[in-house]
Amino acid sequence: MKYVDEFRDAALGRVLAGEIIAAVEPGRHVKIMEVCGGHTHSIYKYGVDDLLPENVELVHGPGCPVCVIPMGRVDDGIAIARHEGVILTCFGDMMRVPGSTGTLLEAKAAGADVRMVYSPLDALRIAKANPDREVVFFAIGFETTAPSTALTLKRARAEDVANFSCFCNHVTIVPPLRALLDSPDLRLDGFIGPGHVCTVVGARPLEFICADYAKPVVVSGFEPVDILQSVQMILHQLREGRSEVENQYKRVVPYEGNGRALEIMAEVFALRPHFEWRGLGFISHSGLKLSDAYADLDAERRFDVPGVRVADPKACQCGEVLKGVIKPYECKVFGSACTPERPIGTCMVSSEGACAAYYNYGRFARERVVV
Amino acid sequence: MSGTAAREARVLGIIETQRGKRPKFRDERITMAHGAGGKATGALIEGLLLPAFGSPALDVLGDAGVLDVGGATLALTTDSFVVTPIRFPGGSIGDLAVNGTVNDLAMSGARPVALTLSLILEEGLEAPALRAEVEAIAHAADTAGVAIVAGDTKVVERGHADMMYICTTGLGHVDPRAALSPGALAPGDRLLVSGPVGAHGTAIMLARGEFELDATIVSDTRSLWPAADALLEHAGPGLRCLRDATRGGVASVLNELARSSGVAMLVQEAAVPVDPAVAGAAELLGIDPLHVANEGVLVAAVAPEWAGAALAALQDVQEGSFARAADIGEVRTSPTGMVLVETGFGGRRVLDQLVGDPLPRIC
Numbered sequence: 001m002k003y004v005d006e007f008r009d010a011a012l013g014r015v016l017a018g019e020i021i022a023a024v025e026p027g028r029h030v031k032i033m034e035v036c037g038g039h040t041h042s043i044y045k046y047g048v049d050d051l052l053p054e055n056v057e058l059v060h061g062p063g064c065p066v067c068v069i070p071m072g073r074v075d076d077g078i079a080i081a082r083h084e085g086v087i088l089t090c091f092g093d094m095m096r097v098p099g100s101t102g103t104l105l106e107a108k109a110a111g112a113d114v115r116m117v118y119s120p121l122d123a124l125r126i127a128k129a130n131p132d133r134e135v136v137f138f139a140i141g142f143e144t145t146a147p148s149t150a151l152t153l154k155r156a157r158a159e160d161v162a163n164f165s166c167f168c169n170h171v172t173i174v175p176p177l178r179a180l181l182d183s184p185d186l187r188l189d190g191f192i193g194p195g196h197v198c199t200v201v202g203a204r205p206l207e208f209i210c211a212d213y214a215k216p217v218v219v220s221g222f223e224p225v226d227i228l229q230s231v232q233m234i235l236h237q238l239r240e241g242r243s244e245v246e247n248q249y250k251r252v253v254p255y256e257g258n259g260r261a262l263e264i265m266a267e268v269f270a271l272r273p274h275f276e277w278r279g280l281g282f283i284s285h286s287g288l289k290l291s292d293a294y295a296d297l298d299a300e301r302r303f304d305v306p307g308v309r310v311a312d313p314k315a316c317q318c319g320e321v322l323k324g325v326i327k328p329y330e331c332k333v334f335g336s337a338c339t340p341e342r343p344i345g346t347c348m349v350s351s352e353g354a355c356a357a358y359y360n361y362g363r364f365a366r367e368r369v370v371v
Numbered sequence: 372m373s374g375t376a377a378r379e380a381r382v383l384g385i386i387e388t389q390r391g392k393r394p395k396f397r398d399e400r401i402t403m404a405h406g407a408g409g410k411a412t413g414a415l416i417e418g419l420l421l422p423a424f425g426s427p428a429l430d431v432l433g434d435a436g437v438l439d440v441g442g443a444t445l446a447l448t449t450d451s452f453v454v455t456p457i458r459f460p461g462g463s464i465g466d467l468a469v470n471g472t473v474n475d476l477a478m479s480g481a482r483p484v485a486l487t488l489s490l491i492l493e494e495g496l497e498a499p500a501l502r503a504e505v506e507a508i509a510h511a512a513d514t515a516g517v518a519i520v521a522g523d524t525k526v527v528e529r530g531h532a533d534m535m536y537i538c539t540t541g542l543g544h545v546d547p548r549a550a551l552s553p554g555a556l557a558p559g560d561r562l563l564v565s566g567p568v569g570a571h572g573t574a575i576m577l578a579r580g581e582f583e584l585d586a587t588i589v590s591d592t593r594s595l596w597p598a599a600d601a602l603l604e605h606a607g608p609g610l611r612c613l614r615d616a617t618r619g620g621v622a623s624v625l626n627e628l629a630r631s632s633g634v635a636m637l638v639q640e641a642a643v644p645v646d647p648a649v650a651g652a653a654e655l656l657g658i659d660p661l662h663v664a665n666e667g668v669l670v671a672a673v674a675p676e677w678a679g680a681a682l683a684a685l686q687d688v689q690e691g692s693f694a695r696a697a698d699i700g701e702v703r704t705s706p707t708g709m710v711l712v713e714t715g716f717g718g719r720r721v722l723d724q725l726v727g728d729p730l731p732r733i734c
Contacts, residue, residue, distance in 0.1 A: 004654075010717040041657075047718015109400040118582055224716045341410050342397075360723050 007223030008046070016228040017051040023235035029055045031187055032234055033324050035177065036194035037064030037353065038222050044357045046224040056231065059324030060354030062176050062280065063194050065141040066093045067322065067346040067353045070276045071310040073169055074099030077138050080167055080303045081112040087130060088167075089123035090138035092116045093350040098343060100310045104138075120152035120166075127156070127164035136299045138167050144196040146170040146288060147261040150268035153290070153297055167299040168289050170269065173197050174205050175286035176277060181213045185325050190234040192227065193219035195249045200265075202257025203247050210243040221249040268294050278346050279312060279319030318345040321354050328355040335359060394418050408618025408664070409725030432631070433553055434475040434614065437545060444545040446481035448472060451538045457504065459578035461570075461589030464537055465507030467666055470592050471617070472541035473515045477599040478613040478669065480549025483515055488522040489538040494529040504535065514690075515594040517541070548603040555611040556632035560702040561678035563671040565598050565685055565693050566591065567644040568621050569660030571667070573652050584655065586648045593667035597690040602671055605684035609677025614670045619725055622661040624670045625710045626724045633707055638700035638722060641715040661712075662725050667691065672702065 006012075024030060034040055040060045043049055049058055062068055074097050081088035081104065088104070095105040095116060108114040113133075117123050120137050127135035139149045149166060156164045173194060180186060193206050198219045206217045216237035220230035230248045237243060247253055268291055275287025290298040300307075312318065316338070317331040328334055328347065338344040340356050347355035394410065396418030404411035421430060428436040435448035450471045457464040473483045488508065492501065512519055571590040576582065595615055602610050614624040621643075629636050638661075645653075645660045653660045673681045678698060685696040710722040 008716055010715060013716055044720055045714070046716040047714045047720050048716070050718035051716075105402050105404065106400060109402045122581070224718075341414070360721060 004223065007221065007225040009225060012225050013048075013051060013228055016225065016232055020051075020056060020228065020232050020235060021053050023232055023239060024053060024056055025239060029057065030189045030235065030238065031057050031059050031324070032190045032192060032231060033059045033061045033180075033188050034192040034220075034227070035061040035063040035173070036192075036196065037067065037350065038196060039192055039194075039220065039227060040064070040354055040357050042222050042224060042227060044360070048224050048227050051228065052231065056235070058192075058231075059188065060321070060328075060357070061191075061324065062180065062277070062322040063142065063173065063197070064347070064350050064353050065145070065171070066097055066350035067318070068171065068176070068277045068280070069094075069097055069140060069169060069346060070278045071098065071100050071312065072276065072306070072308055074104070075101065075310060076300075076305040076307060077167055078102070078104060078107045078112070079305050080136050080138075080299055081107050081114050083134070083303055085133050086303070087113045087115060087126060087133050087135045088138060089115050089117045089126060089135060091118075091140065094138060094140060096343070097346055097349050120149045121155070124152050124156055124161060124164055127161050128159075131163060133163060134302070135164050136167055136303075137164070138169070140169045142171055142173050142194070142197050143200040143265070144194075146265055146269065147200060147258075150264045153268050153294055154264065156297060157294070165297050165299040165302050166290060168269070170288040171275060171277070171286055172271075172288065173201070174208070175283045176280060177206075177209065179280060179283050179286075180323055181209065181215070183323055183325075186323065188215065188324060189238060190216040190218075192230050192234070193217050193245070195219055195221050195226075195253060198247075198249065198253045198257070200258050200261045203245050203253060203255045204257070206245050210245055214243045216243045217245045219245070219247045219249050219253055221252065267291065276309060279316075279322050281319075313344050316345040318347050318355075321345075321347050328358040331355065406618075407725060408620075408623055412618070413724070431553060432627070434478040435481065435541070435543070437479055437481075446476050446479040446543040446545050447540070448475040448479075448543075449538065449540040450475060451536060453533065453536050454575065455533055456578055457500070457534050459590055460574050460587060462592035462666070463504060463507045464535065465504035466511045466592045468537035468539045469508055469511035469515060469517070470594050470666060472539040473517060474595045474615045474617075474667075474669075476541045476543035477594070477596040478615050479543070479545065480551045480599065480603060480613065481543030481545045482600070483517045483541055483543045483594075483596055485518050485520045485542045486512060487540040488519050489540075490522070490524045491532055491536040491538070492524065492526045493532040493534050494526055496534055500534065504537075508537075511594070515596060546600075546603055548607065549610075550608065551610065551612050553612055553614075553628060553631045554633075556628055556634050556672045556702050557611070557674070558634060558702050558704045559675045560611055560672045561675055561681075561698050562625070562636060562638065562700045562702065563673060563678070563682055563685065563696060564616070564621060564644065564699055565595070565669045565671070565696045566667070567646045567649065567695055568616065568665055568668055569645055569649045569653060569663035571665050572620070572663035573649045573660075575664075576656075577652065582652075582656070584652055586652055588646070588648050588652065591665055591667035591692075593691045595667060595669050595691070597688050598669055598685055598693050598696075601684040601688045602673075602681055606671070606673050606677040606681035609674035610681065611672040611674065616665045616668050616670055618664050620660070620662045620664055621668070621670055622659070622710070622722050623724050625722065628670075628672065629710050630708045632702075635703040635705050635707060636700055636710045637703055638710065638712045640712050642697055642699045644695045644697050659722075661722060675701075 123137035269288040347353040394414035435446040
């Protein structure tokens with residue numbers, strides 16, 4: 001595939017791996033967090049960390065939208081799905097995330113009409129095809145997916161689709177990053193910035209990481225060569241004592257972001273004062289709801305939802321995994337009580353989740369590639 | 372071993388112990404995952420069905436039961452077909468109903484002899500649609516050289532079936548050249564696939580119209596007996612095992628074989644044949660082609676000294692399309708029961724079975 005294969009070139013990967021070995025300061029152990037689940041997935045899919053020296057460690061961050069959904073919100077989604085006449089639509093991964101009483105997949109088996117969609121526009125299409133049913137879209141994701149939800153709501157409004165609404169669980173990337181950086185147990189040296197999110201918000205919003213916390217950030221693409229090059233750029237910054245936002249993913253990410261997408265989001269969404277994150281607790285101004293102008297399309301207003309906070313299971317250490325404090329396999333229940341077949345924590349559900357990625361792709365003694 | 376490495380090794384040990392246990396069926400209800408061919412299906416079969424029936428022929432989990440009947444070695448198998456839509460590029464439910472059962476016989480080293488056919492039709496099904504499937508069944512049976520010798524027809528009320536379901540049972544004569552066993556794999560054996568993987572499942576996903584992707588991907592539905600016949604002839608005693616890679620794809624087959632033989636496997640990702648359109652669609656959807664269903668692809672494990680001849684024979688088969696058959700990897704000693712992939716990028720990853728349906732990633 002043109003424009004992709006170049007970024008999966010094994011020979012180039014080895015050259016970069018050699019440069020990484022040369023760039024890391026002897027005797028120093030460097031911990032770099034890839035914020036985004038897409039990066040985690042790629043790292044395991046291609047075996048990127050087999051090419052890294054032992055003293056460069058990648059830590060998987062909180063950027064998987066499925067992983068950060070708290071149980072109470074899953075319960076709310078299931079409650080909406082159980083309303084008479086409702087068709088609840090959601091992305092595939094979301095159907096296996098456990099709430100306190102089960103998953104959407106189990107609710108479907110018990111009679112609720114839950115359907116998997118690939119985009120919010122598919123949900124709108126279902127609404128138009130079923131005018132006598134109420135169709136709800138269970139919206140999740142960071143700024144990557146929020147614009148498509150916003151566009152869909154604008155279209156629903158323009159086409160006067162009265163039986164469509166949105167259960168909004170969109171979140172924003174900056175507040176959890178700030179919460180992570182404020183965490184006293186954090187031991188990170190730099191960040192691989194979330195490429196998909198930055199196509200929308202740009203690289204500028206990440207500048208606070210350098211300004212306030214003196215950590216380097218490199219916004220990265222998702223191919224293995226992108227990730228290795230980003231690691232190399234971070235190591236150069238560390239070596240030179242710099243902490244800047246650099247953009248490795250210039251072919252896609254404009255530094256200032258996508259103005260049109262941001263405008264549409266500002267019109268359709270408003271910040272919630274607080275939003276709960278799985279494992280991280282409540283974070284101020286980190287979640288989106290529908291703006292007053294779109295309140296009539298808000299499923300939380302149309303339907304009764306329990307809206308109850310459900311504490312994370314005691315055994316689950318998702319929060320520490322998401323903060324990079326422990327590795328997935330250091331969690332008390334990893335691989336024993338919590339497996340992809342029966343996940344306790346959300347990190348074990350999505351293939352982008354740190355635990356599932358580790359369990360599915362990485363659970364064997366690694367043989368490091370000799371560069 | 373450092374503290375971290377020791378801790379990691381201990382946890383990895385726990386996971387492998389978990390994984391080695393016979394799966395338990397603990398779900399409260401059947402979900403779609405139980406039919407997807409991955410781990411949930413395994414739990415249903417091994418956790419509920421096998422213990423209940425206590426049949427040695429069933430316990431080996433082969434594609435067909437092998438029976439000694441009055442001195443003849445026969446293979447018997449059955450399958451149900453519920454695909455939506457019933458017609459798709461490259462085939463239809465009728466082709467599948469014949470080829471799927473014929474292939475289960477072929478993978479047991481049995482030359483297909485006869486099929487039974489059970490049709491479950493939904494009230495309101497239009498006659499031209501039924502006629503087209505009957506023709507597809509007749510054509511596929513003729514191509515595979517099997518006779519349809521018995522049948523049954525039921526009609527259910529509208530809404531109780533999705534147009535039509537087909538069940539076929541197949542009887543085959545186990546070839547005297549065959550000495551196949553799912554537990555026979557040994558370190559050093561080569562792993563062959565008979566052609567490009569992932570086409571059938573991707574064709575079905577696109578035919579459902581759930582993705583707005585503009586690609587022509589054609590199902591690979593075909594009889595695998597000619598390929599099995601060629602392997603029996605040219606790999607002789609070196610042919611350890613055959614499997615058709617249907618639900619759960621090549622990944623599920625390799626995992627099942629690794630577990631039942633107590634060996635490991637190392638697959639070279641770059642050697643796995645995948646059509647560019649299938650690779651592109653899988654890439655967009657975040658799905659691994661090795662997890663996608665096939666209806667005309669087999670996996671063969673062959674002793675190393677026979678592997679070259681086996682591959683050449685497979686590529687030479689005239690009926691069907693096996694020219695792109697490939698040697699994709701080898702059987703190893705450890706880590707026991709696991710399948711590893713050497714990525715084109717030079718790293719390694721574990722290739723596991725699917726948990727449920729392949730669900731596209733969201734971003």
